[in-house]
Amino acid sequence: MITIEHYLILSFIMFALGVAGVLTRRNALILLMSVELMLNAANLALLAFARFTGDQTGHILALFVMTVAAAEAAVGLALVLALFRKRGTVNVDEINSLKG
């Protein structure tokens, strides 16, 4: 029998993987992918709550999370592209000055 706690624990584990990715990786592209992982974990929790309370409103919020994730990925990747053009690296440790 699968209860809501199974889904929540899975969501927590995936969120923790995303946080660990953001904190330990230094490649900007993989940082963005880790953020996607975290957003997905949040969506999973939202849908689990929607299913186990029988209230469909959570689906709408998950839909908006996906919209924001798409916008975030587009702008984030454009930033990575612009940075690479300017500095020739995607290593976030080497990107350490505000002035171009």
Place this chain on the structure above:
Amino acid sequence: MWESVFFWIFSVAAVALGVLVITFRNPVHSAMALIGNLFCVAALFALLDAHFLAAIQVLVYAGAIMVLFMFVIMLLNLKPDELGPARQNAAKITGGVLLGWIAIRLIMGFSGSGMEGAPEIDQNFGTIESTGRLIFNQYLLPFEVASVLLLAAILGSVSIAKKKLW
């Protein structure tokens, strides 16, 4: 019965692929693992009776966003020596311990949700029709605001990534 089987298959696969996303050195491999992870999560969405969201997950995430990632990865065309120095064992161990600690804290953070099993839901739950009814009645304004956000993101990303604006 089958619900449990599929839950365990897809959740184990999702966690394994998630680990691969953050451990692969090459961003292309990471992106491939993330696509697999997104498919597993879409399957879990379907298990949660969110049929419309499962389809959107595959179309938007695995389809559109990951193609964008692959485009950028291949446009940058990073050489192996541009991926940065290999991580030291100390960093790997620190990352592993940190991951375990965060996961344990999160799991301990909630104790007993008090929800026993899934309630009965009507036939329409999670279909395009019921989701659409919610979006276009109760949540029409947020929906329109989301379209403005997407427009801003399009214009912003084009103007950021362009070499010369004028």
